[in-house]
Amino acid sequence: MQVTGKIDEIRQWTAQARAEGKHIGLVPTMGALHAGHVALIEAARRRCEFVVVSLFVNPTQFGPGEDFDNYPRPFKQDIAICERHGAAVVFAPSPSEMYPRENLTWVSVSGITEHLCGRSRPNHFRGVTTVCTKLFNIVGPDVAFFGQKDAQQAAVIRRMVADLNMPLEIVVCPTVRQGDGLAVSSRNQYLSERQREDATVIYRALQEGRQMIESGATDARQVRARIEAVMGRVPAMQIEYVSLVDPETLEDVERITGAVLIAVAARLGPARLIDNIMVDSGKT
Ligand SMILES: Nc1ncnc2c1ncn2[C@@H]1O[C@H](COP(=O)(O)OP(=O)(O)OP(=O)(O)O)[C@@H](O)[C@H]1O
Ligand SMILES: CC(C)(CO)[C@@H](O)C(=O)[O-]
Numbered sequence: 001m002q003v004t005g006k007i008d009e010i011r012q013w014t015a016q017a018r019a020e021g022k023h024i025g026l027v028p029t030m031g032a033l034h035a036g037h038v039a040l041i042e043a044a045r046r047r048c049e050f051v052v053v054s055l056f057v058n059p060t061q062f063g064p065g066e067d068f069d070n071y072p073r074p075f076k077q078d079i080a081i082c083e084r085h086g087a088a089v090v091f092a093p094s095p096s097e098m099y100p101r102e103n104l105t106w107v108s109v110s111g112i113t114e115h116l117c118g119r120s121r122p123n124h125f126r127g128v129t130t131v132c133t134k135l136f137n138i139v140g141p142d143v144a145f146f147g148q149k150d151a152q153q154a155a156v157i158r159r160m161v162a163d164l165n166m167p168l169e170i171v172v173c174p175t176v177r178q179g180d181g182l183a184v185s186s187r188n189q190y191l192s193e194r195q196r197e198d199a200t201v202i203y204r205a206l207q208e209g210r211q212m213i214e215s216g217a218t219d220a221r222q223v224r225a226r227i228e229a230v231m232g233r234v235p236a237m238q239i240e241y242v243s244l245v246d247p248e249t250l251e252d253v254e255r256i257t258g259a260v261l262i263a264v265a266a267r268l269g270p271a272r273l274i275d276n277i278m279v280d281s282g283k284t
């Protein structure tokens with residue numbers, strides 16, 4: 001496995017792989033790799049002969065007061081995980097390699113970025129879409145792999161790629177969970193043992209929402225109230241949002257007909273946690 005922080009170098013390596021007829025898969029990450037990332041790398045390996053994993057804590061997607069400085073960066077461990085799971089290349093640029101000058105050019109998706117996490121993280125998705133565009137331009141992947149855990153991010157990237165005719169396919173992989181249902185996330189590291197236990201209420205609450213819908217509930221307000229009540233059993237849980245939205249437009253739904261995405265965000269001590277499930281009411 002090769003490792004580089006240099007754009008010129010990764011370009012040479014991917015050009016060579018392309019010339020050899022290999023499909024290039026890209027797994028964009030911010031490092032602190034875990035089972036969720038490993039599932040993306042494995043999905044990439046099944047589809048592509050040449051898998052690039054990027055490790056880059058992207059400053060432009062963090063707002064003031066967010067955890068950019070504290071975000072975990074266990075570089076050696078990440079390299080070992082990529083090697084173990086068969087990546088061909090790790091691309092781990094520095095901030096100055098990615099942003100050598102003041103950035104004046106942004107890629108931003110309107111509409112769907114304004115719901116859910118967009119409300120509390122105003123420039124977040126602009127940072128994500130800009131850095132993903134840069135990564136796509138640098139690596140030139142045939143396929144890029146994202147996780148459903150960040151459902152809004154996946155929807156935004158899909159939309160950007162479609163709207164701008166970017167020549168790659170986006171694959172979204174299912175959320176990897178721990179045995180008790182908690183979605184695996186790098187930010188779970190911020191939780192104390194007690195908070196880690198409390199965090200399991202999020203998935204239980206989502207499951208209650210699923211059961212209500214599968215038992216025939218069609219009023220989104222009622223389902224939301226139930227989810228909030230279950231999460232509220234943990235006094236330390238500060239709910240940011242519980243939303244039932246259309247999976248593509250991410251607009252709130254009032255009456256549940258067909259597929260609905262239930263998405264939540266909450267603060268628990270030092271961590272901001274997000275999770276979601278897709279539920280199909282079977283009604284059209
Ligand atoms: N539990 C998971 N299951 C599937 N994919 C995941 C999971 N967690 C993260 N991913 C995906 O991995 C990619 C890189 O995400 P990132 O490096 O931000 O990890 P993260 O654990 O989501 O970190 P954070 O806690 O900062 O949100 C994203 O496409 C993300 O959706
Ligand atoms: C897609 C991404 C790597 C862009 O920095 C990041 O938002 C993430 O890790 O989900």
Ligand code: BAL
Pocket residue numbers: 061062150153
């Ligand atoms: N996984 C999403 C990246 C972020 O929260 O900044």
